Amino acid sequence: MQMLYNSDSYIVVQFDERNADAWAGTNLQRGGFEIVDKFARKEIFIEGALAASFELGVQALFDEGRSSEDELDDFIEGYAAMGQTSVQMH
Structure with missing residues (x-):
């Protein structure tokens, strides 16, 4: 996880996950971006x-x-507008 952008309006975090499955002999890569509209x-x-x-x-x-x-x-606004999940504080 790496924060790429942080403005007054948005935060963009990149997720880059690599999962090695020793049993199946595979190396899967999955990642994406989380965009938060403040x-x-x-x-x-x-x-x-x-x-x-x-x-x-x-x-x-x-x-x-x-x-x-x-x-x-x-x-970023064009992508953030698709967001439906409310930000929750933990």
């Missing part, structure tokens, strides 16, 4: 093709030189 107090975990699309979109912003906090927040 104002809406909602979160979403994206993985698979959606996570790959998110990662490519963020990289494109940096490649285009559009990596200000406002531009990143605008991009």
